Amino acid sequence: MQYLPSPPFYRLISIMTKRSHQTLDQDDPLCCCEYIDRHGGRSHLAACCCDCEDLDEACDRWMKKQPQNSDSLSRAMATFNDRLRVPWISGARQVDKSVISPLILLPVFLHIAALHYLLGILVLTAVPVLVLWYYYFTHRKKGRTLFFLSLALFSLFYMFYLFITEVVPRGDVNHLQLAAVTVGVALTVIFLIITKRGPGYIRLRPTDTHSTVTYHKPLSDVDATYLNGAQHQVVTANHEQTCESGTAQQSVQRRNWCAVCKVVRPPRAGHCRICGVCILRLDHHCVWINSCVGQDNHRNFLLTLVFFLLTSLYGISLVLRSVCSDQNVMTALFYCPDVYNQFSSALCFTCAWYSCVVSGGLLHLLLLQLINVSFNVTEREARLALREKTGRSLLWGLIIDTGVYSRGFRSNWIGFLTMSKASEPSNHKPSDLV
DSSP, X not given: OOOOOOOHHHHHHHHHHHHTTSBOOXXXXXXXXXXXXXXXXXXXXXXXXXXXXXXXHHHHHHHTTOOOOTTHHHHHHHHHHHHOEEOOTTSOEEOOHHHHHHHHHHHHHHHHHTTOHHHHHHHHHHHHHHHHHXXXXXXXXXXXXXXXXXXXXXXXXXXXXXXXXXXXGGTOSOHHHHHHHHHHHHHHHHHXXXXXXXXXXXOOOGGGEEEEEEESSOOTTSOHHHHTTOOEEEXXXXXXXXXXXXXXXXXXXXXXXXXXXXXXXXXXXXXXXXXXXXXXXXXXXXXXXXEEEOXXXXXXXXXXXXXXXXXXXXXXXXXXXXXXXXXXXXXXXTOOTXXXXXXXXXXXXXXXXXXXXXXXXXXXXXXXXXXXXXXXXXXXXXXXXXXXXXXXXXXXXXXXXXXXXXXXXHHHHHHHHXXXXXXXXXXXXXXXXX
């Protein structure tokens, strides 16, 4: 019997399937479309639909009307996430699925909202509700996600893209105005990148310690459920102290001790359970930048908000002047006749409303930040003061004054603007907690 050669495509798939079970040769570099899968084997993007045993098993049980295994869906999702990759120079890079959803959903929702004003009201009401629901869902689980950062960046670039392709060709925007919007977008992205360089991490220096004590039960002031019952270590410092001062200092440092990072936190520092590290002068964990806001990046965070809001508000005014030229900018958002007669104008008008919703939320965040800086209080300290009822709440909770670090409006702002950057504390060492 004579066998016919297989087609080139199936031959390639067969080769990639066989190679997916091979282990990685350390001396053999990956090409741009190859990667190491979650089982440690070498695979190729062309073989993404091969060897789907988990999905095949789930479909087979569904066809036979048999109950699914408890972990069949999780294994199928793990395989899907592992094979969701893009070509890269040193091997295919894995893509987080939370990054992709905003890239698809946002244009779809905005185009649906541009079809009719009732659909616009429905979509622009539902989208913030869904985003807030997802925020509380992930925040309750203390999970880290790239969804909000992806949504923020894609919203910025997609609005700028529509501004270039839909508004500028109308001829109502001159070169100077276009340059102003472009510079605003560029400055927002630049300060966002600077903000994400690091909030100011607290790290233990090996020179400050001389011994390590290992416990198999958590300390009395540590939540056992947070440690998952795992053993942990306490580091003892290499310095002497008197009995009276040592007892007081030991009490303070025991209260500031972080059992996860195994460091004594300096004043105003805190541990972020989402990032899993201790941050100097921790303000809060911001999901929109997927990072904490602390001592090293707080000023850049405020500058990012300021540049975004200035660019957004200026862009909204230019869009409304273009699509609703007969109306005042302040009233065009609420009354713009015949804007839905042309889809391009309706899309620009819908995007202007979407930008207003986003700008309103960020304006509220910026206002809270400016108030907290004026009273020299962080968001974390304000929440703790409300929980422990140790601070004054003014203007329906908009202002929280703890009265601990405030030195007056001018001194607070001078201290904030001249706040030094430090990756590690210099005057705080771990003490004996045994």
